[in-house]
Each structure stands twice: as structure tokens, then as C-alpha cells.
Amino acid sequence: MTFQENTDLRQYSTMRLGGKAKYSCTIKSKLDIKTAVQFAKENNLKILVIGRGSNVIWADQGFDGLLIINRIEFIKERVSEKYHFIEVGGGYSWDNFVELTTNKNLTGIEAMSLIPGTVGATPIQNVGAYGQEVSETIDSIEAYDLKESSFVTIKNSQANFGYRTSRFKNEDSKRFIISSVTFKLSELSPNLPLYPSVQNYFDDNHIKSINPKTIRQAVIAIRKTKLPDPEKVSNNGSFFQNPVISADHFIKLEKIFENMPYWQTKDGKYKIPAAWLIENAGLKGFYDEKTGMATSDKQAVVFINKHAKSTNDLISFRDYISHQILDKYNIKLDQEPEILP
Numbered sequence: 001m002t003f004q005e006n007t008d009l010r011q012y013s014t015m016r017l018g019g020k021a022k023y024s025c026t027i028k029s030k031l032d033i034k035t036a037v038q039f040a041k042e043n044n045l046k047i048l049v050i051g052r053g054s055n056v057i058w059a060d061q062g063f064d065g066l067l068i069i070n071r072i073e074f075i076k077e078r079v080s081e082k083y084h085f086i087e088v089g090g091g092y093s094w095d096n097f098v099e100l101t102t103n104k105n106l107t108g109i110e111a112m113s114l115i116p117g118t119v120g121a122t123p124i125q126n127v128g129a130y131g132q133e134v135s136e137t138i139d140s141i142e143a144y145d146l147k148e149s150s151f152v153t154i155k156n157s158q159a160n161f162g163y164r165t166s167r168f169k170n171e172d173s174k175r176f177i178i179s180s181v182t183f184k185l186s187e188l189s190p191n192l193p194l195y196p197s198v199q200n201y202f203d204d205n206h207i208k209s210i211n212p213k214t215i216r217q218a219v220i221a222i223r224k225t226k227l228p229d230p231e232k233v234s235n236n237g238s239f240f241q242n243p244v245i246s247a248d249h250f251i252k253l254e255k256i257f258e259n260m261p262y263w264q265t266k267d268g269k270y271k272i273p274a275a276w277l278i279e280n281a282g283l284k285g286f287y288d289e290k291t292g293m294a295t296s297d298k299q300a301v302v303f304i305n306k307h308a309k310s311t312n313d314l315i316s317f318r319d320y321i322s323h324q325i326l327d328k329y330n331i332k333l334d335q336e337p338e339i340l341p
Contacts, residue, residue, distance in 0.1 A: 001025055001032050003039060007067060009058040012050055014116065014230035015303075015337070017311045018058020021048075024067040028091070030151065030179050032072075033144045037177075040066045047146065048340055049177050051091060051118030054230060054237065055125065057339045060311045065341070070120050072179055075100070085139060087182040090120025094127075102212040106185040108137040110212040111195065113219040116230055116237065120178040124168040125336070126161045130219055131195040135161035139184040143176035151179065164241050164336065190215055197222055226299040234305035235296070236337040239318070240274040243331050253329060274333055275301035281328050283321060293317035311339065 007024035010016045023045065025036050040047050046065035050056055072089035075097075079085070084106055088097055098113050111130035121127075122134045123141055138161075141154045154176075160167040168176060190210060193199060201218040202210065228235055245253075250270040254260060257280065263271045278284060278300035285297030292308035295301075308314055322333050 001027070001035055003066075009062060009067070012053040012067065012069065013056045013058050013236075014052070014054045014234065015057050015236050015305050015314065016234040017060075017305060017308060017314060019060050019062025021063040021067040022065060024069065026069045026071050028071050028073070030072070030144075033068075033177050033179060036066065036068050037144065037146065037149075046341070047177075048174070051121040052093075052116060054116035055121060055337045057236065057311060057314065057337050059339060059341060063341045068177065070118060070178070072120070074180075082186060084185045084187075085182055086185065087142075087180050088119045089180050090118060090178045092119045094119050094122060098216065101183075101185055102216045105187055105212055107188055107190045107212045108132070108185045109134065109183070110190065110215045111198065111219055113216040114223045114227075119181050123159060123161075123166055123178065123181060125164050126166050128164070130198050130222075131191075133161075134183075135159070135166075137183045137185055139182045141176075141178055141182075142180045143178045145176055147175055152176075163244065227302060228296060228298070228304065235302050238274070238299075238301045238336055239303040240278075240301055240333040241336055242271050242274050243277075243333060244269050244271050245331060246270075249330070272331070273301075275299055277325050277329055277331065277333075278321065281324050283324060286321075288317055288320070291317040295321070315339075 004024045007021040009018040009021055027033055027036055047068060048063060048065060049068045049070055051070050071091040073092045074089040076087040077084060094117050095114055097119055098109050102110050109132060111132040112127065115127060115129060123138060126133055126135045138156050140156065141159065143152060143154060145152045190212060198215065198218050201222055207214060227237060244265060247268055261273055261276055265271055278295060283295055284300035285295060287294040287306065291313040292306050293314055294304045294306050296304055318335065325331055325333050
């Protein structure tokens with residue numbers, strides 16, 4: 001393992017913005033984690049860990065520390081009477097893993113197809129899509145605890161999962177380097193009813209067979225019509241989370257916006273699509289020449305870097321969109337990608 005100096009961070013974010021890291025290295029094993037941590041200690045460096053950079057935006061000033069790029073890739077499977085327990089290296093491609101499970105006819109993560117990034121990044125934000133979240137199938141997480149200087153196993157119940165959040169994102173942010181995640185999947189039929197847009201795809205295409213593979217195919221088709229490929233177009237996918245509002249707030253808005261889509265949550269609140277809020281505010285496909293940023297003309301919640309020169313350009317654009325939504329709906333949008341450091 002080698003340590004590189006003055007690493008251009010733009011290559012480690014699909015938004016392709018940011019400064020440089022003082023040092024960087026790529027880890028491919030648990031031993032590499034210990035080696036990287038020791039290097040950081042000896043050189044008095046802070047540590048940041050990333051996967052593919054699909055949910056990361058780098059600050060313009062860069063990072064005066066050690067960037068660790070997780071490329072730990074392995075698969076181990078243990079089958080019980082009811083479940084398939086699959087341990088996956090933290091640097092393994094998430095979508096490749098989803099494809100592997102659907103080929104085995106295993107259900108639980110098929111609706112999260114085509115999400116960019118690595119397996120190790122998914123617990124941090126409790127990644128989810130089309131009615132599924134990784135917290136529903138994660139059995140445990142193995143990670144190096146920088147506070148205790150040892151590897152630990154964190155069970156699902158200890159991860160403090162919530163909507164697009166976990167202890168890895170909040171109280172224990174940057175404390176753990178995730179080496180692997182173990183999922184508990186089954187050969188049972190997918191849960192019904194399907195997410196509305198997925199069901200509509202099945203109906204429109206006259207697909208009768210509902211199984212992990214056909215759900216994956218449907219989700220891929222839907223996502224390709226909405227989301228630009230980050231390999232070709234600089235973006236981080238959905239830039240804002242879908243906001244959750246109180247019942248009183250929802251009733252007030254529904255009187256004004258009768259066509260407003262929503263989902264009711266288990267605790268009696270209402271989730272509103274951020275994409276609809278932005279589109280209904282007339283900001284879908286909006287291009288700001290000053291910042292070089294735009295909202296996608298296919299999915300308004302996606303920010304596209306047309307020719308932004310800095311992360312400050314992106315922040316200015318974000319703040320403009322956020323203020324427009326706050327003024328129109330009295331809803332505060334929370335961004336999904338993290339700005340580091």
C-alpha cells in the first residue's frame with residue numbers, strides 16, 4: 001500500500017468539485033486499515049474514509065489529512081434454514097451486490113438497484129429507495145473503531161438507524177471505518193404492495209411475474225429515465241431528502257396545493273417528494289449561469305454541475321433553491337450528500 005501526496009479530490013466525488021488532500025491511500029484488507037491508521041497517527045493526520053464518492057462533495061480548501069479510499073471487496077455466504085447471511089466487503093460495488101442477490105432470487109434489496117456507491121457507505125445514511133431501506137436487511141456491521149483502536153461488530157439494533165441516518169452519520173460520525181456489512185436475505189416472495197411507481201411500471205408493461213429480478217429490472221428502467229449517469233454527468237443523485245412534515249402542516253398545504261403527492265408515515269406525519277416541491281416551484285431544469293449549476297430537467301431534485309468552478313458555487317445554488325422552497329411551502333430541505341471535511 002502506498003501513500004500519495006496532494007491528491008486531487010475532484011476525482012473522488014461524482015460532483016467533481018473540491019480541493020486537494022494532503023495524503024491518500026487505497027485499502028484492500030483489514031490489515032491495510034491498521035497500516036493507514038498507524039500512518040495517520042505517526043504524521044498527526046486526521047482521517048476521512050470514502051467509497052466511490054457518489055454521496056460526497058469536497059470543500060474548496062481540500063483536506064489537510066489522510067483520505068482513505070475503501071476497496072475492500074469480498075463475498076462470504078452462510079445459509080441457514082430460513083436466511084442467507086452474506087458478508088460483503090465495504091468497498092464492494094453496491095449495485096454489483098444487488099445484482100448478485102437478485103440472480104440468487106433473494107429478496108430484500110432489489111428495489112435499491114442502480115444506486116451508485118459501495119456497500120460500506122450504505123449503513124451510514126441508511127440508504128433506501130422504492131420502499132426499501134438497508135436497515136431492514138442489515139444483520140451486522142464490522143468496523144475499525146478509531147476510538148478503541150480495535151475491530152468491533154455492531155448489530156443492527158446498535159446502529160441507531162432512522163430515515164436516511166444512523167449513528168455512523170450522527171453521534172459517531174468519523175469514528176468507524178466500515179470493513180464489511182452482513183446482510184440477512186431470504187428466498188421469500190417480495191413484500192407487496194409494490195412502491196407505486198414500480199407497480200405502475202409492471203402494469204404499463206404488462207408484467208405479471210413479480211420477483212427480485214423483475215423488480216430490479218423495473219427499478220433500473222425507472223431510474224434511467226430520471227437520474228443522469230454520474231460517470232457521464234457530474235451529479236450526486238438526489239440532492240435533498242424527501243421532507244417529513246406534521247399533519248397540521250400537511251393539511252394547510254393540501255388546501256393550497258391539491259395535487260401535492262405524499263406518503264403517510266407510521267407516526268402520522270407526511271412525507272412529501274422534494275422533487276415535486278422543486279418542480280412545482282418552477283425550478284425543474286433551472287440553470288444558473290452565475291454558479292454553473294442546474295437542476296435536472298428529468299428529476300428536479302438532482303443537481304448537475306454544468307460548469308461550476310468551485311464548491312462555493314454549488315453552495316450558493318443550493319441556498320437559492322432551499323430559500324425558494326422555504327418561502328413557498330414553509331418546508332426546510334435537508335441535503336443528502338455530505339460536504340467534507
